[in-house]
Amino acid sequence: MAAVAHAPVRVQSPLARTAAVTEWHARSYRRTWRATITTAFLNPVFFLLSVGVLLGQLIDDDQAQLGGLSYVEFVAPGLLAATAMQMGANDAMWPVMAGIRWLRTYHAVLATPVRVGELVLGTMGWAAIRVFSAAAIFTAVAAVGGAVPSPLGVLAPFAALLVGLAFNAPIAAFSASLEGGDDGWFPALNRFVLIPMFLFAGTFFPVSQLPNWLEPVAWVTPLWNGVELCRMLTTGDVDALLAVVHVVYLLAFVVVGAYVAIRIHRRALLK
Amino acid sequence: MAGGGPLIEARGLTKRFGDFTAVDGIDFAVERGETFGFLGPNGAGKTSTMRMISAVSPVTSGTLRVLGHDPGEDGAEIKSRMGVVPQQDTLDFELTVYENILVYGRYFGIPKDVIKSRAEELLDFVQLNERRESKVEPLSGGMKRRLTIARALVNDPELLLLDEPTTGLDPQARHVLWDRLYRLKQQGVTQVLTTHYMDEAEQLCDRLVVMDQAKIVAEGSPRELIAQYVQREVVELRFPDGTPPNGNLEGIGDRQEVLADRVLIGTDDGDALAHSVHELGIPIESVLVRRSTLEDVFLTLTGRTLVD
Numbered sequence: 001m002a003a004v005a006h007a008p009v010r011v012q013s014p015l016a017r018t019a020a021v022t023e024w025h026a027r028s029y030r031r032t033w034r035a036t037i038t039t040a041f042l043n044p045v046f047f048l049l050s051v052g053v054l055l056g057q058l059i060d061d062d063q064a065q066l067g068g069l070s071y072v073e074f075v076a077p078g079l080l081a082a083t084a085m086q087m088g089a090n091d092a093m094w095p096v097m098a099g100i101r102w103l104r105t106y107h108a109v110l111a112t113p114v115r116v117g118e119l120v121l122g123t124m125g126w127a128a129i130r131v132f133s134a135a136a137i138f139t140a141v142a143a144v145g146g147a148v149p150s151p152l153g154v155l156a157p158f159a160a161l162l163v164g165l166a167f168n169a170p171i172a173a174f175s176a177s178l179e180g181g182d183d184g185w186f187p188a189l190n191r192f193v194l195i196p197m198f199l200f201a202g203t204f205f206p207v208s209q210l211p212n213w214l215e216p217v218a219w220v221t222p223l224w225n226g227v228e229l230c231r232m233l234t235t236g237d238v239d240a241l242l243a244v245v246h247v248v249y250l251l252a253f254v255v256v257g258a259y260v261a262i263r264i265h266r267r268a269l270l271k
Numbered sequence: 272m273a274g275g276g277p278l279i280e281a282r283g284l285t286k287r288f289g290d291f292t293a294v295d296g297i298d299f300a301v302e303r304g305e306t307f308g309f310l311g312p313n314g315a316g317k318t319s320t321m322r323m324i325s326a327v328s329p330v331t332s333g334t335l336r337v338l339g340h341d342p343g344e345d346g347a348e349i350k351s352r353m354g355v356v357p358q359q360d361t362l363d364f365e366l367t368v369y370e371n372i373l374v375y376g377r378y379f380g381i382p383k384d385v386i387k388s389r390a391e392e393l394l395d396f397v398q399l400n401e402r403r404e405s406k407v408e409p410l411s412g413g414m415k416r417r418l419t420i421a422r423a424l425v426n427d428p429e430l431l432l433l434d435e436p437t438t439g440l441d442p443q444a445r446h447v448l449w450d451r452l453y454r455l456k457q458q459g460v461t462q463v464l465t466t467h468y469m470d471e472a473e474q475l476c477d478r479l480v481v482m483d484q485a486k487i488v489a490e491g492s493p494r495e496l497i498a499q500y501v502q503r504e505v506v507e508l509r510f511p512d513g514t515p516p517n518g519n520l521e522g523i524g525d526r527q528e529v530l531a532d533r534v535l536i537g538t539d540d541g542d543a544l545a546h547s548v549h550e551l552g553i554p555i556e557s558v559l560v561r562r563s564t565l566e567d568v569f570l571t572l573t574g575r576t577l578v579d
Contacts, residue, residue: 012380
């Protein structure tokens with residue numbers, strides 16, 4: 001048998017492999033972006049118009065509860081954080097299930113030198129890019145519409161990114177744990193966790209409006225922490241200590257979520 | 272990497288899922304340049320073995336060395352020198368034929384321009400260059416398989432693993448695929464494949480092991496296995512009412528297997544045996560004399576057919 005010259009084995013960094021996974025998602029997305037543009041962009045802008053501008057005109061500008069903000073200024077950062085939540089969450093549901101169980105594309109990735117952690121983080125990386133771009137566009141639109149009074153608003157998309165990942169990472173862990181491939185959990189997660197947060201965790205009104213016993217429940221939701229952080233930035237009314245608390249709280253969801261997600265992906269993919 | 276020991280070596284290799292033993296202490300070695308097969312029915316443990324070799328399934332016990340490394344320790348190193356064609360297609364339907372190769376090549380850290388020229392060669396090789404810009408979804412089963420093979424070759428692997436490469440393909444598509452795999456063998460790519468088709472094993476494998484119920488029950492080249500376990504020829508008898516008349520065939524031939532719809536008789540002289548069966552005067556619908564195959568080996572070893 002004649003010896004064959006095989007290409008030399010390439011030494012490659014974990015970062016490059018992680019980026020290759022992100023690149024894969026980006027290429028796949030190029031064919032489906034039209035379908036997701038509604039959730040990513042149009043819906044939040046419609047919300048801003050309908051609730052923020054049109055409904056907001058019925059609300060007096062000098063409401064003490066709104067801290068001197070117009071209603072559209074109050075609701076814009078809420079919608080920003082809520083959109084980031086929704087995108088981060090959705091990207092970690094059906095796509096993860098498909099990669100592991102339906103289309104099995106994650107198995108193809110793991111037949112190569114890419115490790116599970118790189119696969120999970122590369123996938124989160126793509127969610128991060130999506131969330132950040134949508135957040136940046138939304139913030140720009142809101143700013144043009146006069147809903148972002150502070151120049152600190154340029155930092156708001158970064159806060160939104162943190163919110164998106166704080167949902168993306170733990171939900172990716174959850175999706176990977178659904179052994180039987182039962183996607184019936186996803187609508188339930190939407191109905192009983194995400195939508196209630198969207199409605200009650202500070203997006204549309206200050207949580208001080210909630211019954212006293214319910215207010216602390218809102219405080220522990222990652223969305224409320226995200227909304228508050230975004231609101232500080234777009235309005236310029238920053239409480240540094242609280243801001244740090246929100247950032248650390250959200251980061252904890254990202255880091256712990258990613259750690260658990262990697263472990264559960266490993267269990268699901270490397271049997 | 273030239274010469275050295277076997278490319279794959281397994282001793283007492285075992286895989287358990289809870290109480291279920293999928294692979295039960297098997298030993299085998301695959302030498303550089305050969306095409307090595309795992310032949311057996313569904314559930315024999317072939318895929319579990321392949322997954323351990325491809326470093327995506329931890330070994331429960333025993334030892335396994337692949338390309339000189341321990342899959343549990345150096346999975347990424349092994350994978351960088353190996354190509355995997357899984358049983359179920361794992362192509363990305365959102366991408367084009369070309370992009371599937373491009374994206375895959377990036378996982379190995381191959382620069383884009385290198386992948387580009389390599390994809391050109393590979394798509395020529397698997398006869399898919401006209402479909403380069405096509406999406407994957409509308410491709411036929413055979414084309415998808417060929418694309419999966421092209422994708423698995425993007426890193427120029429020393430070792431190619433194929434898990435049931437032609438299951439579900441029509442006969443023509445199978446032959447195209449066999450032809451490509453033979454070309455790869457000529458180019459020196461070591462191949463390990465699983466199959467439950469004996470004709471595939473005979474066609475492709477230099478050496479194979481027969482697996483049944485998590486164990487290896489025989490090992491050798493197709494010719495050796497036939498010579499060792501069965502007679503040279505088989506006479507297949509079918510009867511008008513389906514089942515053979517009781518007792519009448521006793522003592523005929525060297526070995527008899529009674530199946531649901533026919534009786535197989537092993538012998539070194541099929542024509543003579545067919546003649547003597549006719550002389551018995553029992554009603555027979557058809558007599559077929561053929562060469563023994565691996566299917567007969569499997570039947571002899573396990574009492575069952577490969578594809579039920």
